[in-house]
Amino acid sequence: MSNKTGTVMVVGGGIAGLTAAWELTRQNIHVELVEKSCFLGGHSIGFTCKASDKCQQCGACSVEEMLASVVNEPLINVHLRTEVKNLEKTDTFKVSLEKSSVQVEDGKVIKGFSVHNSPLYVAGKDCADDDLPSGAVKIDDMGSTAEIEVDAVVVATGFSPFDPNIKSTYGYGKWKNLITGMELENILRENTFAVRPSDGKIPEKIAFIQCVGSRDERLGNLWCSQVCCAYAMRMAGAIKYKDSNADISIFYIDIQNTGKEFPVFYEKIKSDVRFVRTIPVDIYPLENDRLTLRHMVEENGTPDFEEFDLVVLSVGIMPNEDTDKISKVFNIALNEDGFLDDNAAGTSGVFVAGTASGPQGIADTIASSGRTVYETMKYLGVIK
């Protein structure tokens, strides 16, 4: 891989940034990949496989594969726990990198989800060297402060999941067995089975509540997050496949498609899972860390209470909590939903990829990141 044709900085190491970085190297472009956290992979590297004996096309394994490709690619230089402090445009871009403020709790060691995370372990302050797993790196030793020069920038800073505390009637954080969809992803990846955080036991009755934070006019969130129906249904299907006793309900407004062959998928999942067309109003704790949901019964419009062992909030995709800062540093306007405006970029040499510009699933993120790379190459003059 010689005759390098330019250097591009990719900001964000989630599936959008990984895809963009990888695709750029396919075109012999050198990449400086800057990631704020200690690990590459973003949110989606913690996602579980949602297959029964058949693949359900969730794309979690594609993230794993993309990460493996990126870390083995010599044209990509990775800066973990690093942020862009300043960007100055001349003919090229002069970039100041700084250590990000991401911390690990004192005395704690955190682990990456993927075997391709390097380092795999990051230790907080006050960790004795002898206790550290092999290859562990201390948090203070991570981060770049380099000044680099690049020809173009791809901003792939991703999203922040909706903070369920905002929906205070659900009591997230107060009840142990009330978790988010992302937390369930991680539980399934690490435990194979769904387990209750309170006691590690396998729950029998599970509820998913859709549209937590999305499609919410009161909150001003006038978008569908595009991924929650898919992850809820796929995880419900995976749980049911491994434990036929699981009794799963999905509370919803409108079920959204998962991708190709949706009608077939939906028919199958309807036979495994109960669908209830209403969004629960509030959640109360019961004995033994069970939870009761209050909701309207669609058939007659009366309120009803129903008990569950585990309740999963399908939290949506919100603009990255650092969006204001990102918008300023990279000089990118925001769209009406508060995400980065990907139409505004282009001639400036700063491009947006993935969920930084709005909700999308893994498959769409891979496709749109490819398009961003195409536009970047056009800017670089690699193509006419």
Next chain:
Amino acid sequence: MISEGKIAEKSMDMIEININKDVLVVGAGFAGLDSAAKIAAQGYKVVFACKDAELPDSGDEFKKFVESGMVEIMTNTSLDDFSGVTGDFRATLAKGNERIKKNFGAVVAAPKYSFEPLNADYGVSLNGKVISQTRMEEILADPEEKEKLKAGDGAVFAFFNGLARELDPCSTERALRSILALQDIENCTAYMYAGNVKVASRGVERLFTEARNKGLVCFKPQEIPVVEQNDDYVKIIIQDPVIRKDIELDPDYLVIDELMNPGQENIETAVNLRIDADLDGFLPSNNVHRFPVNSNRDGIFVAYSPNDAANVALRVKELLGDGIKKVPMDRGVVDEKRCTICLTCYRCCPHGAIFWDNGAAVISTVACQGCGICASECPMDAIQIGTFSDDDLNENIDKAVVSAENDSPKILAFCCKNSAFEAAGAAEKFGIAMPAGFKMIKVPCAGKVDVELVMRALVDGADGVMVAACHEGNCKAEKGNIYAKWRVNEISRRLEAMGMDKNKVIFTNIASNMAHEFADKVNDFALKLKS
């Protein structure tokens, strides 16, 4: 410990092969012209062939490439015959009675699809009052017809959307855009009868909110509405579950939703190019490894959207480069003396990488992905996979079984390098407990694991053999896992016939990112073998 049984992939001898740099784009679907222009922009000559007599408005960029000769347009043209392999595809294009032979390095399939009104689902026929979504859009686009709507006392429109089957955000967006346009016309009102309102596309929820704020009433009936219809009258009846009464509406127009229909052109394209389609008839198969534009054949890409066109351009450039491709010399090699051209390999190759020449099958080094399905299926044992030859695999099986700890069941797992091998490696690195007698053999695809390899492991002294594959629908070689499953079933049958425990050999699916699940499966197997 586990790693002892691994095969180090040999470094392969590489050769340089000249490949054709021309590209065929076939089909005038939405992304066809866009793909052609973007590929031409990379400096590759494109032949754009479609059945249509005329092209839709193609934009200035496309015209520029046509004028410069980078894009050659062949209208009224279909693909009559298609053969060859990646980098050297041979197409016969039919234009009237003419047959034109051309060679290409890569092919882009951009078949058209159509929108089919779903009136039959509701038991109604289209007439002046019951109209399709397409007809609705024509009315709104025609100033005269639009003026007529304004002239009267206004009109009531009812939109059906996804009531009888699951549609997509595209259909919702079309309905909402029409509704918003109608709401701008004085005295026009709109109602929507929807199943699942599909809003999972950028901006659609905003349109839905805007339309409702402007007076759209959206019903989500539990049953498909009853529609009464004659020439100048249409009535819609639904039951409201809360008030338990029928709600009746007799709109001036009932607008029927439309389904994206792949139609014949998609299927013909799939058959001609020997690429897979999904259950709905769209290309390619529903397999994550095809994201976003790949097919089961390297060098044949699929494009439906603007994102696809950009990705196709990247893939084409990566593949064709400057026309010289460096490829491993012996990914798959046929022993000409043994080959009887039975064509088993040709039929089972998921990548369309095999052809025949001079009385023997030939495996294209460019197109071959090295999965090894052909090697396992060949009745003459005439095929070897360069980095995973039978000799190497046998040697590794022998070594692995010998080195496995004796006091725990000796388990040999054949692990697909794309999934199980990754998961097992992660389990090891994460320090997840596994039986001491566990060893693995890396294979290019579970489809490479044949009866002989498994039997050899048992004869060598393995207590149990596991064949670990990707999940169905996730195989890079499309069906390698299915071949593996069949073979394990066959082995179990043989073991039983020999009076042995058929459960000594198991087949399992695992994803690359599921280290804990893989360890669970191995530990379960060990427990079963012990009992």
